[in-house]
Amino acid sequence: METSMNETQQQAKETVFRAPDRGDLQATATVDREVRRTVGEARVADPRIRCNDINVYYGTAQAIKNVNLDVGRNEVLAMIGPSGCGKSTFLRCLNRMNDTIDGCRVTGDILLDERNINAKEIDVVPLRAQVGMVFQKPNPFPKSIWENVAFGPRIHGLARSRAQLDEVVESSLRRAGLWDEVKDRLDKPGTGLSGGQQQRLCIARTIAVQPEVILMDEPCSALDPISTAKIEELIDELRQQFSICIVTHSMQQAARVSQRTAYFHLGDLIEVGNTEQIFTNPNHKLTEDYITGRFG
Amino acid sequence: MSNQTLPLPRPVDVINTGLGRRRAAERRFRLYGVAAITLALIFLVLLFISIIGKGYTAFWQTQIQMEATLAPELLDIADPADRNQVMAANYGAVMKAALRQAFPEVSGRAEQRQLFALVSSGAEDVLRQRLLDDPSLLGQTVSLWVPAGSDIDMVRKGHIDRSLPESERRVSDQELAWMDELAQQGRIEQRFNWNFLTGGDSRSPEQAGIWGAVVGSFLTLAVTMLLSFPLGAAAAVYLEEFAPKNRLTDIIEVNINNLAAVPSIVFGLLGLAVFINIFGLPRSAPLVGGLVLTLMTLPTIIIAGRAALKSVPPSIREAALGVGASPLQTVTNHVLPLAMPGILTGMIIGMARALGETAPLLMIGMVAFIVDVPKGIFDPATALPVQIYLWADSPELGFAERTSAAIMVLLVFLLSMNALAVILRRRFERRW
Numbered sequence: 001m002e003t004s005m006n007e008t009q010q011q012a013k014e015t016v017f018r019a020p021d022r023g024d025l026q027a028t029a030t031v032d033r034e035v036r037r038t039v040g041e042a043r044v045a046d047p048r049i050r051c052n053d054i055n056v057y058y059g060t061a062q063a064i065k066n067v068n069l070d071v072g073r074n075e076v077l078a079m080i081g082p083s084g085c086g087k088s089t090f091l092r093c094l095n096r097m098n099d100t101i102d103g104c105r106v107t108g109d110i111l112l113d114e115r116n117i118n119a120k121e122i123d124v125v126p127l128r129a130q131v132g133m134v135f136q137k138p139n140p141f142p143k144s145i146w147e148n149v150a151f152g153p154r155i156h157g158l159a160r161s162r163a164q165l166d167e168v169v170e171s172s173l174r175r176a177g178l179w180d181e182v183k184d185r186l187d188k189p190g191t192g193l194s195g196g197q198q199q200r201l202c203i204a205r206t207i208a209v210q211p212e213v214i215l216m217d218e219p220c221s222a223l224d225p226i227s228t229a230k231i232e233e234l235i236d237e238l239r240q241q242f243s244i245c246i247v248t249h250s251m252q253q254a255a256r257v258s259q260r261t262a263y264f265h266l267g268d269l270i271e272v273g274n275t276e277q278i279f280t281n282p283n284h285k286l287t288e289d290y291i292t293g294r295f296g
Numbered sequence: 297m298s299n300q301t302l303p304l305p306r307p308v309d310v311i312n313t314g315l316g317r318r319r320a321a322e323r324r325f326r327l328y329g330v331a332a333i334t335l336a337l338i339f340l341v342l343l344f345i346s347i348i349g350k351g352y353t354a355f356w357q358t359q360i361q362m363e364a365t366l367a368p369e370l371l372d373i374a375d376p377a378d379r380n381q382v383m384a385a386n387y388g389a390v391m392k393a394a395l396r397q398a399f400p401e402v403s404g405r406a407e408q409r410q411l412f413a414l415v416s417s418g419a420e421d422v423l424r425q426r427l428l429d430d431p432s433l434l435g436q437t438v439s440l441w442v443p444a445g446s447d448i449d450m451v452r453k454g455h456i457d458r459s460l461p462e463s464e465r466r467v468s469d470q471e472l473a474w475m476d477e478l479a480q481q482g483r484i485e486q487r488f489n490w491n492f493l494t495g496g497d498s499r500s501p502e503q504a505g506i507w508g509a510v511v512g513s514f515l516t517l518a519v520t521m522l523l524s525f526p527l528g529a530a531a532a533v534y535l536e537e538f539a540p541k542n543r544l545t546d547i548i549e550v551n552i553n554n555l556a557a558v559p560s561i562v563f564g565l566l567g568l569a570v571f572i573n574i575f576g577l578p579r580s581a582p583l584v585g586g587l588v589l590t591l592m593t594l595p596t597i598i599i600a601g602r603a604a605l606k607s608v609p610p611s612i613r614e615a616a617l618g619v620g621a622s623p624l625q626t627v628t629n630h631v632l633p634l635a636m637p638g639i640l641t642g643m644i645i646g647m648a649r650a651l652g653e654t655a656p657l658l659m660i661g662m663v664a665f666i667v668d669v670p671k672g673i674f675d676p677a678t679a680l681p682v683q684i685y686l687w688a689d690s691p692e693l694g695f696a697e698r699t700s701a702a703i704m705v706l707l708v709f710l711l712s713m714n715a716l717a718v719i720l721r722r723r724f725e726r727r728w
Contacts, residue, residue, distance in 0.1 A: 139609075152620065
């Protein structure tokens with residue numbers, strides 16, 4: 001009752017806010033901005049993850065409203081949208097990181113290989129090994145570089161000996177494009193690296209447990225353009241093996257790295273589609289407003 | 297429109313006019329700070345001067361050289377091979393004989409009693425030990441240094457003013473004369489007071505030692521630490537990392553904060569009622585003292601531990617959970633090591649408070665007069681602050697210097713504990 005009222009209020013506010021400066025410049029956009037059902041193709045043929053009717057509540061406030069979305073195999077799915085639109089919240093549903101937030105409630109089915117990972121009885125420990133995550137702020141452990149990467153494989157028992165661990169550490173760092181920069185100081189603290197290196201270390205830490213899906217929550221927001229370019233390159237390489245969901249505020253980044261893009265607006269999934277189509281020919285007015293820089 | 301006709305002053309000029317006042321305020325504030333620190337330092341120095349000035353003499357002891365004949369008939373030893381006889385022999389008689397021999401002119405009961413008081417009753421222990429070490433000395437005359445009586449000790453250390461008229465001082469002219477005679481013969485000396493550092497308590501100040509109380513305090517604190525650290529740390533970790541946030545945990549949190557403010561004597565009464573009366577644990581034992589101090593220290597450790605855990609950035613927890621660590625692995629591998637310095641600080645604060653705590657120990661009988669150095673946590677014992685309290689309460693002049701000396705020992709104990717804490721914290725500290 002309350003949430004639906006909030007929704008109406010919010011919609012009303014949006015309408016009032018944007019009413020004056022509407023021109024009919026966007027001949028391409030066909031769906032009006034008051035319409036909140038998802039436009040575009042949310043489903044793919046052979047999904048890695050399929051989300052059905054996801055709703056997320058923080059206490060009584062609803063952060064995600066009835067989202068249906070698929071993540072394909074070997075694809076990068078970019079999630080864009082203005083701040084507070086729920087894209088990070090949605091991302092965190094996919095490996096149950098929202099469990100750690102008090103008062104957060106997620107409803108709906110999230111199928112990973114036909115298994116509902118949003119079910120109560122699912123053990124989040126193997127799930128998070130399967131669906132890895134890279135956070136907005138680089139957060140290496142205040143331990144050595146080696147320890148940072150070896151932590152995951154060790155707690156999951158993926159390597160039996162120190163030699164095997166060394167191997168995993170090296171291959172993960174290589175794939176994260178960090179090996180050559182740190183191979184001589186693996187015993188130095190990971191927190192002593194530069195921001196971009198730290199973020200690549202976090203990516204190495206994530207891929208060391210060989211996940212099937214990698215979630216990235218604005219991984220480049222704290223980085224300079226050169227580090228960002230390196231990480232984008234890395235994302236493109238990782239796509240060969242993993243499915244990647246990336247939340248980003250940079251539309252150029254979304255356009256560069258992703259195959260599909262989802263546009264979120266105030267908890268609604270507004271439009272999904274091929275990245276090229278979204279950025280050149282959006283079907284929803286809100287998407288159009290956002291990517292043309294009208295707001296957000 | 298009046299703005300245009302009346303130009304506003306430039307902001308820089310406005311700022312400059314107020315600058316002097318701002319600087320003065322800043323200087324004033326710094327001055328207050330320096331004054332406060334100076335005042336605190338002055339008091340601290342005064343405290344140290346007062347304590348050390350009064351107490352250092354307790355580490356020295358006046359000793360008198362005596363020639364004693366270990367005559368078997370005086371000692372009442374029939375068989376020197378029998379240890380029990382040697383232990384129970386009448387060494388007082390030998391000591392008195394030796395004193396009479398040294399001052400043959402003394403006669404009369406009152407005078408003789410004064411004479412015998414020249415030497416501490418601890419002299420008998422010295423004699424006994426000598427004979428136990430070497431039984432062949434029986435029947436021979438030995439020369440040995442024995443502790444002087446407390447009054448003589450006090451005169452030698454200057455705590456009794458010789459210039460006062462005889463009626464106003466504890467030591468008679470006669471005693472002073474004997475003392476001076478011994479001094480002239482070079483038979484009176486100040487020696488380092490090992491007995492103070494190694495002995496237990498005594499009714500006679502010159503024989504009272506601090507070691508019993510040190511061991512008592514050590515055992516009590518060991519029990520406290522072994523119980524309160526794991527309990528406190530585990531409680532803090534559970535409440536902070538695992539417990540659901542609901543009304544019950546809120547109530548628990550409020551009550552832990554309340555417990556930290558409960559006067560320690562209440563914990564003492566609780567310990568008396570529960571540990572001694574219900575569980576039947578021994579009275580005056582360091583075990584009970586440790587249990588009571590654990591109750592008292594736990595809230596401090598839990599509160600400090602929770603604050604330390606809270607200060608670990610959530611990004612570390614997310615990072616660990618994100619690669620699939622279980623909540624326990626997250627805590628033991630990452631959160632706890634980072635919080636450890638803070639938890640240790642809390643523990644040291646709690647332990648330092650426990651070390652200085654007197655009131656609860658009075659309630660559970662650790663205030664008893666205990667001569668023997670405790671050998672375990674079930675033996676009757678006292679603790680340093682209680683010993684200080686007991687000595688400060690004693691009327692004998694000799695206990696005054698011992699009270700100050702005991703405070704010095706307590707401070708050394710405290711300082712070494714804090715030093716240990718700093719070392720521990722350094723080892724656990726990690727950089728981000």
